[in-house]
Amino acid sequence: xxxxxxxxxxxxxxxxxxxxxxxxxxxxxxxxxxxxxxxxxxxxxxxxxxxxxxxxxxxxxxxxxxxxxxxxxxxxxxxxxxxxxxxxxxxxxxxxxxxxxxxxxxxxxxxxxxxxxxxxxxxxxxxxxxxxxxxxxxxxxxxxxxxxxxxxxxxxxxxxxxxxxxxxxxxxxxxxxxxxxxxxxxxxxxxxxxxxxxxxxxxxxxxxxxxxxxxxxxxxxxxxxxxxxxxxxxxxxxxxxxxxxxxx
Numbered sequence: 001x002x003x004x005x006x007x008x009x010x011x012x013x014x015x016x017x018x019x020x021x022x023x024x025x026x027x028x029x030x031x032x033x034x035x036x037x038x039x040x041x042x043x044x045x046x047x048x049x050x051x052x053x054x055x056x057x058x059x060x061x062x063x064x065x066x067x068x069x070x071x072x073x074x075x076x077x078x079x080x081x082x083x084x085x086x087x088x089x090x091x092x093x094x095x096x097x098x099x100x101x102x103x104x105x106x107x108x109x110x111x112x113x114x115x116x117x118x119x120x121x122x123x124x125x126x127x128x129x130x131x132x133x134x135x136x137x138x139x140x141x142x143x144x145x146x147x148x149x150x151x152x153x154x155x156x157x158x159x160x161x162x163x164x165x166x167x168x169x170x171x172x173x174x175x176x177x178x179x180x181x182x183x184x185x186x187x188x189x190x191x192x193x194x195x196x197x198x199x200x201x202x203x204x205x206x207x208x209x210x211x212x213x214x215x216x217x218x219x220x221x222x223x224x225x226x227x228x229x230x231x232x233x234x235x236x237x238x239x240x241x242x243x244x245x246x247x248x
Contacts, residue, residue, distance in 0.1 A: 051224040052086040063091050069098075079228050081136060086223050097214075104206045111200045115144035116170060119154060120207045123171045124178040126155045130215035135225035142233025166194040170204060177208040 059067055066088055074080040087094045105117050118141035125133035138151035145151075153161035158171050169190050176187055191201050217223075 049224070051082045052089070053222040054086070054089045056085050057088050062088055066091055066094060079226055081229075082224055082226050083132065083136070083218075086221050087217075089221075100210060104203065104210060107203075110203050111196055112170075112203050113144070115141055116167070117203075117207055118144055119151065119167065120171065120174045120204060121211050122151050122154050123158045124174055124208045124211050125215050126158075127175065127178055128212060128215035128219075130211075130218050132218040132223040132225045133211060133215055135229050139229040139232035146233075148234050166196075169194045170196070173201065174204050174208040177205045178212055 059070075062070075070080055070084055070088075073084065084094075087097055105114075118137050121133060121137040122141055125137065134155055138155060141151040142148050150161060150163075154163075154171070158175070163171065173187055173191055176183060188198060188201055191197075191204075196204075
């Protein structure tokens, strides 16, 4: 259920994004697909609350492939994370951002779990004082890990958090990359001692590096987290929840 929920919130359609980035293709759905939704109230319309210091485009002014992605995310997840709205200010960069995000955060290879990846984002974003990424990705970590307090500990000080030796070595390496420290052979040996290999090190570094960039964009745009993120994953779902078993 956790995987399904986070997929709904954050996993962009590979066909849409990859097709847009490669060969200059722009996804253009048939008119009938959008005939019933084009004029409906859509949360990617310019929001009433301020979520960015840059203008947020109206849906009617966005390319069809970006609208399709936003509608897919919102319809499946129940809300549209503000990062989609804010970055749509520059459609070409929007496509590039989410294409790379999808490659590093949703890949199926390597030894990093989805919870591992989110914990790296939380630690590096906390160091970079990025409110949006800390709030959003600590929520995703809580869902994937089913540990409602660990990300909060990492936000305050990962060195004092209740981490496993594996998680600690992973975050030590991520933070070395985040802080632009000189990476030595000892960094790789420390990872190998807890079961990671050189390809995993690349994955850890890619996530730390990408979100160092993302954190700075969030600072510049003054990106505001959605309120929905704050409580996600903090309280276990009731087994008799009405939505249980509906593929959420």
